[in-house]
Amino acid sequence: MPEVPDILRRICEQRRRRVAAGDAGASPARRLPAGAPGRRFLDAISERRGGAVIAEIKMGSPKLGDLRGRFDPVARAVTYADAGAACLSVVVEPDHFHGGYDLLAECAAASGLPAVAKDFVVSDVQLAWARDAGACAVLLIAALYDAAELHRLAGLARGLGLVPLIETHDDADFEKLRPMAHDDGEEGSSDWELVGINNRDLRTFDVDLERSADRVGRLPSAAFKVAESGIHTGADVARLQRAGFDAFLIGERLVLSGDPAAALSELLGTPALREMSR
Numbered sequence: 001m002p003e004v005p006d007i008l009r010r011i012c013e014q015r016r017r018r019v020a021a022g023d024a025g026a027s028p029a030r031r032l033p034a035g036a037p038g039r040r041f042l043d044a045i046s047e048r049r050g051g052a053v054i055a056e057i058k059m060g061s062p063k064l065g066d067l068r069g070r071f072d073p074v075a076r077a078v079t080y081a082d083a084g085a086a087c088l089s090v091v092v093e094p095d096h097f098h099g100g101y102d103l104l105a106e107c108a109a110a111s112g113l114p115a116v117a118k119d120f121v122v123s124d125v126q127l128a129w130a131r132d133a134g135a136c137a138v139l140l141i142a143a144l145y146d147a148a149e150l151h152r153l154a155g156l157a158r159g160l161g162l163v164p165l166i167e168t169h170d171d172a173d174f175e176k177l178r179p180m181a182h183d184d185g186e187e188g189s190s191d192w193e194l195v196g197i198n199n200r201d202l203r204t205f206d207v208d209l210e211r212s213a214d215r216v217g218r219l220p221s222a223a224f225k226v227a228e229s230g231i232h233t234g235a236d237v238a239r240l241q242r243a244g245f246d247a248f249l250i251g252e253r254l255v256l257s258g259d260p261a262a263a264l265s266e267l268l269g270t271p272a273l274r275e276m277s278r
Helices: 006-020 037-047 073-082 101-111 125-132 147-159 171-175 234-243 260-268
Strands: 052-057 087-091 115-118 137-141 163-168 194-198 224-228 247-250
Touching: 037 052, 037 087, 037 137, 037 163, 037 194, 037 224, 052 073, 052 260, 073 087, 073 101, 073 260, 087 101, 101 115, 101 125, 125 137, 125 147, 137 147, 147 163, 234 260
Parallel strands: 052 087, 052 247, 087 115, 115 137, 137 163, 163 194, 194 224, 224 247
Antiparallel strands: none
């Protein structure tokens, strides 16, 4: 693993211990309808390209603390679907974010939205856990891997029918997206499907939307481009749309909202499709 910020290192070390013990945090046994699940995720973004919201379910974070009991995650996922979200993001890491693959399975099944499993992937088995829980996509944080390992994990995800969402933060991460040379001297594929830029600095955890806007041109031209973190208003979405992003992964604004349907409506700039049940 390359040099990574301390907080990521601590999370990954704990994740590695859990995964080595075979602890998925649940016993995922449900799957969404057969087919190519990764294609469902990409199609959902394509249909709303430039205005696609990937709405997040997370039950806590090092910043927000423990959110369990504050809201019903399954009901919220359904609200997201009814209010116009294109896709769902579910944070499944259990120790720092209080998630699990069972949470993903329940939220994806109830909402019908194609879901990305947000985990800190330290083992191939986590990709299978994501697939078995009904995920259509899986997050791969580029900062955690060297280029060869990132390409390898992305290939494994595709082999399981999942689309890899590659999260980048800085120039070193962009370099990892270059085609890899095979032993025969031929270059490998650079056809990344889904690449994001996180507005949150991994070292300070400060958020700056210009982090994405200034760097979107560094992403592979053929990939759907996702802006992540720190998106709180419709003006933020519009700013990032103009910069060239296709989709917006939004967590804190929606998770903390007392009226997530209205919040999503404001982010999308359109009326909510259904009033939130009272």
